[in-house]
Amino acid sequence: MYVVIMAGGSGTRFWPLSRRRRPKQLLSLFGDRPMVAETVERFVSFVPREQILIVTSEQLAAAIREAVPDLPPENVLCEPFGKNTAPCIGLAAAAVRARGGTADDVIAVFPADHFIRDVDGFQRLVRLAADVASGGPIVTIGIEPTKPETGYGYILRGETRADGSAEVVEFVEKPGRDTALRYVRDGRYLWNAGMFFFRLDTIEREIDRQLPHLSAQMPTLADALLRGDTVALSSAWELVEAVSIDYGVMEKAAAVRVVAATFGWSDVGAWDALPEVADVDESGNVTMGDVVAIDCHGCVLVGHDRRVLAAVGIEGLVVVDSEDALLVAPRDRAQEVRNIVESLRHRDPDLV
Amino acid sequence: MYVVIMAGGSGTRFWPLSRRRRPKQLLSLFGDRPMVAETVERFVSFVPREQILIVTSEQLAAAIREAVPDLPPENVLCEPFGKNTAPCIGLAAAAVRARGGTADDVIAVFPADHFIRDVDGFQRLVRLAADVASGGPIVTIGIEPTKPETGYGYILRGETRADGSAEVVEFVEKPGRDTALRYVRDGRYLWNAGMFFFRLDTIEREIDRQLPHLSAQMPTLADALLRGDTVALSSAWELVEAVSIDYGVMEKAAAVRVVAATFGWSDVGAWDALPEVADVDESGNVTMGDVVAIDCHGCVLVGHDRRVLAAVGIEGLVVVDSEDALLVAPRDRAQEVRNIVESLRHRDPDLV
Numbered sequence: 001m002y003v004v005i006m007a008g009g010s011g012t013r014f015w016p017l018s019r020r021r022r023p024k025q026l027l028s029l030f031g032d033r034p035m036v037a038e039t040v041e042r043f044v045s046f047v048p049r050e051q052i053l054i055v056t057s058e059q060l061a062a063a064i065r066e067a068v069p070d071l072p073p074e075n076v077l078c079e080p081f082g083k084n085t086a087p088c089i090g091l092a093a094a095a096v097r098a099r100g101g102t103a104d105d106v107i108a109v110f111p112a113d114h115f116i117r118d119v120d121g122f123q124r125l126v127r128l129a130a131d132v133a134s135g136g137p138i139v140t141i142g143i144e145p146t147k148p149e150t151g152y153g154y155i156l157r158g159e160t161r162a163d164g165s166a167e168v169v170e171f172v173e174k175p176g177r178d179t180a181l182r183y184v185r186d187g188r189y190l191w192n193a194g195m196f197f198f199r200l201d202t203i204e205r206e207i208d209r210q211l212p213h214l215s216a217q218m219p220t221l222a223d224a225l226l227r228g229d230t231v232a233l234s235s236a237w238e239l240v241e242a243v244s245i246d247y248g249v250m251e252k253a254a255a256v257r258v259v260a261a262t263f264g265w266s267d268v269g270a271w272d273a274l275p276e277v278a279d280v281d282e283s284g285n286v287t288m289g290d291v292v293a294i295d296c297h298g299c300v301l302v303g304h305d306r307r308v309l310a311a312v313g314i315e316g317l318v319v320v321d322s323e324d325a326l327l328v329a330p331r332d333r334a335q336e337v338r339n340i341v342e343s344l345r346h347r348d349p350d351l352v
Numbered sequence: 353m354y355v356v357i358m359a360g361g362s363g364t365r366f367w368p369l370s371r372r373r374r375p376k377q378l379l380s381l382f383g384d385r386p387m388v389a390e391t392v393e394r395f396v397s398f399v400p401r402e403q404i405l406i407v408t409s410e411q412l413a414a415a416i417r418e419a420v421p422d423l424p425p426e427n428v429l430c431e432p433f434g435k436n437t438a439p440c441i442g443l444a445a446a447a448v449r450a451r452g453g454t455a456d457d458v459i460a461v462f463p464a465d466h467f468i469r470d471v472d473g474f475q476r477l478v479r480l481a482a483d484v485a486s487g488g489p490i491v492t493i494g495i496e497p498t499k500p501e502t503g504y505g506y507i508l509r510g511e512t513r514a515d516g517s518a519e520v521v522e523f524v525e526k527p528g529r530d531t532a533l534r535y536v537r538d539g540r541y542l543w544n545a546g547m548f549f550f551r552l553d554t555i556e557r558e559i560d561r562q563l564p565h566l567s568a569q570m571p572t573l574a575d576a577l578l579r580g581d582t583v584a585l586s587s588a589w590e591l592v593e594a595v596s597i598d599y600g601v602m603e604k605a606a607a608v609r610v611v612a613a614t615f616g617w618s619d620v621g622a623w624d625a626l627p628e629v630a631d632v633d634e635s636g637n638v639t640m641g642d643v644v645a646i647d648c649h650g651c652v653l654v655g656h657d658r659r660v661l662a663a664v665g666i667e668g669l670v671v672v673d674s675e676d677a678l679l680v681a682p683r684d685r686a687q688e689v690r691n692i693v694e695s696l697r698h699r700d701p702d703l704v
Contacts, residue, residue: 016662294691303678308703310368310692312681317666319680321673326655328671328680329664339646340662351660 001130002105003043004092006194007036007056007064007112008079012341012352013270016325017302019352025112026063029268030278034067036112042119044070046127053077053095054112055088077225080234086207086248087240089196090214093203094221103201106130109245111194115277117264126197129259132165133197137255138206139165140197142190143265148180151269153192153246157258165257171246190260193267196245206249214240271318271327272334274300289321300331325351353482354457355395356444358546359388359408359416359464360431364693364704365622368677369654371704377464378415381620382630386419388464394471396422398479405429405447406464407440429577432586438559438600439592441548442566445555446573455553458482461597463546467629469616478549481611484517485549489607490558491517492549494542495617500532503621505544505598509610517609523598542612545619548597558601566592623670623679624686626652641673652683677703 007025014024025036033041036054043052054076056064065073077095079088089109096107108130116122125141133139142155153174158167171192175183183189198206208215217236224233241248250256266277275298278286285296289303292310303309304321311319318334320327325344327337341352359377366376377388385393388406395404406428408416417425429447431440441461448459460482468474477493485491494507505526510519523544527535535541550558560567569588576585593600602608618629627650630638637648641655644662655661656673663671670686672679677696679689693704 292692292695294688294695306676307674308677308696308700310677310679310696312679312688312692313685314669314680314682317669317680319678321678322659324658325660325662326671326673326678327662327664328666328669330666333665336646336664340644340664343644343646344660344662348660 001047001051002092002096002101002107003047003052004089004107004109005036005039005052005054005112006085006088006109007054007060008082008088009111009113010057010060010082013335013337014320015337015341015352016320016322016327019350021059022063023060023113024268026060026067029274030115035114036064037067039110039112039114040068040071042116042122043126046123050075053092055079055092056112057082078230080230080237083237083240083242084248085194085245086211086243087214087237089203089245089249090207090211090218090240091221091225093200093207094218095225096200097204097218098222098226101200103199104134105200106133107198107200107203108133109194109196111267113268114193115264115266115268117277119263121263122261125259125261125263128164129195129197132163132257132259133199133202135163136199136202137165137257138196138198138202138250138253139257139259140168140250141193141195141261142258143193144260144262145184145189145191148177148184149191150174150177150180152267154180154183154189155192155258157188157190157260160260161257165259168250168256168258171251190258191265192246193261193265196250203249206253209254210252211241211243211248270334270337271300271302271320271329272331275331298331300334353399353403354444354448354453354459355399355404356441356459356461357388357391357404357406357464358437358440358461359406359412360434360440361463361465362409362412362434365687365689366672367689367693367704368672368674368679371702373411374415375412375465376620378412378419381626382467387466388416389419391462391464391466392420392423394468394474395478398475402427405444407431407444408464409434430582432582432589435589435592435594436600437546437597438563438595439566439589441555441597441601442559442563442570442592443573443577445552445559446570447577448552449556449570450574450578453552455551456486457552458485459550459552459555460485461546461548463619465620466545467616467618467620469629471615473615474613477611477613477615480516481547481549484515484609484611485551485554487515488551488554489517489609490548490550490554490602490605491609491611492520492602493545493547493613494610495545496612496614497536497541497543500529500536501543502526502529502532504619506532506535506541507544507610509540509542509612512612513609517611520602520608520610523603542610543617544598545613545617548602555601558605561606562604563593563595563600622686622689623652623654623672623681624683627683650683652686 129139156169160166220236284298287301300318302320481491508521512518572588636650639653652670654672
């Protein structure tokens with residue numbers, strides 16, 4: 001089994017901690033290690049480090065390698081530039097092929113920046129999904145929804161089979177509030193967590209069938225990776241389809257199964273998600289760093305290590321301090337940090 | 353006429369900007385200069401700098417002298433330690449006497465850290481009050497109340513006389529909400545702004561009559577000031593009554609008059625008072641420093657010069673950033689900054 005961790009994202013939703021050059025996967029939001037290192041750590045007990053690959057961008061590669069020093073540096077692959085997830089997975093498949101992978105090797109793909117509470121449960125489900133995938137179908141992990149979340153895509157599952165997996169009836173896009181509520185009540189819908197398992201020959205076959213441009217470049221990509229030829233890689237990369245794995249492959253794949261998970265998962269989309277996944281004090285606050293909170297409730301308070309963050313009597317606020325910028329917003333408007341980032345972008349590129 | 357500016361306060365109500373060693377009078381909350389410098393500046397057009405004295409503490413003297421470099425450094429007097437306002441004024445009177453002041457010199461006393469909007473109007477009223485005081489009575493400036501403020505003491509005035517002053521019927525303490533409302537509706541009550549005018553012989557006579565211990569030390573204080581003998585000053589200071597000028601002198605003084613003012617005044621008691629006295633944007637925010645505010649209303653946002661303060665969608669909050677500490681609180685709980693200061697006092701003295 002190969003593990004592929006997609007770590008090319010450059011979001012700033014955790015601004016001011018996250019920046020273009022230090023996106024979420026490089027932040028230590030939980031525990032001492034960057035999220036990408038936590039993600040790698042979930043596999044090292046049952047997958048050899050040589051078979052754990054990270055796909056990222058040229059801009060982030062050095063920081064990623066620093067974040068996971070135990071991984072062979074050549075296992076951190078660079079996309080020449082961002083082309084969405086289908087080419088990213090194609091590149092990973094080409095890399096596995098270039099390293100001598102065989103048709104029946106299973107590749108498991110994961111985002112680098114998600115939260116998982118029950119790591120044992122996660123590992124058990126990864127083994128189950130890989131087992132099912134080794135029989136031929138593409139397998140995804142779907143999360144049993146715990147609330148009518150409108151920020152995730154959903155997966156409609158069919159009957160559960162003897163092996164613990166279910167047919168995927170349909171991938172559905174992020175729903176509105178009412179639809180999300182219906183999905184949760186229905187019981188057949190799962191959150192799409194962006195985790196995929198497939199045999200090397202399965203993904204190659206689906207790419208051949210659905211993404212002809214990517215398919216045509218697969219041998220060139222593998223060869224360029226093998227030779228470390230970034231110019232050839234870029235030229236080939238220019239020609240491939242920029243499309244997500246969901247749209248580009250999964251929706252029309254020959255056989256897709258889902259295994260349902262309850263291991264406690266979140267994509268930790270923005271600051272307001274922190275209380276779902278981090279330690280919360282008796283007043284409902286998440287505090288990180290040097291924080292003095294008096295009579296505060298339901299807040300996310302992230303102090304900078306050279307400054308005390310003192311809060312009195314505030315409710316439902318996000319306050320995040322950093323070296324050169326400070327954010328204050330209500331939790332339910334934490335998504336709007338992008339407006340701040342947008343208004344700062346032209347002023348000082350280092351601030352975003 | 354001599355001007356005495358009381359600048360001994362060591363409050364931290366403007367924490368984290370104000371600290372024990374950098375209290376409000378040393379902050380530049382309005383304009384470019386520290387408040388004590390603004391206070392001095394209101395007099396230099398009509399009082400010689402040699403006759404403007406500042407009384408402060410040993411701890412603050414160097415910073416005060418730096419804040420008002422145009423003032424002769426020996427005009428910044430130090431109390432050996434804080435003993436409330438009556439001894440402070442006694443010390444100032446002793447200083448005037450030591451400098452060759454005569455019985456009919458008028459001394460005008462002002463706090464160092466108050467806001468005055470209409471400086472011309474203020475100057476006119478100061479001249480009027482000094483004129484009245486030169487005839488014998490103690491004169492105070494009372495501010496026509498613009499709201500039922502519970503944070504100020506009030507002065508009940510009698511009939512207004514031909515010279516524009518009125519008898520003081522009574523000094524009344526900080527009222528409750530209902531009483532304050534009654535005072536404002538009554539029309540005869542004024543805010544006590546802590547500004548007093550008296551002839552040198554008048555204050556000496558009142559001290560003789562009401563504060564026997566201070567009275568006994570007055571010659572020693574004058575002599576110690578003249579010789580720069582801080583040991584003698586301290587010894588004498590130990591023996592004087594620690595009492596406010598209001599309780600110790602004004603309430604039982606032989607003749608007290610008040611002149612009513614409408615020049616726009618505030619004691620700027622805490623962060624929540626800033627919108628009354630500083631420039632307010634169209635959304636009701638006061639912003640200082642590098643602030644990006646999107647959809648914020650009624651906030652006080654004070655950025656640090658090495659950091660951008662970015663706020664989205666917040667209302668009625670005080671956010672104050674500084675080198676080593678950051679405060680977030682609702683405006684109506686800004687007074688509770690003292691709780692923060694209290695909880696930090698034992699941890700790191702420099703933080704408070």
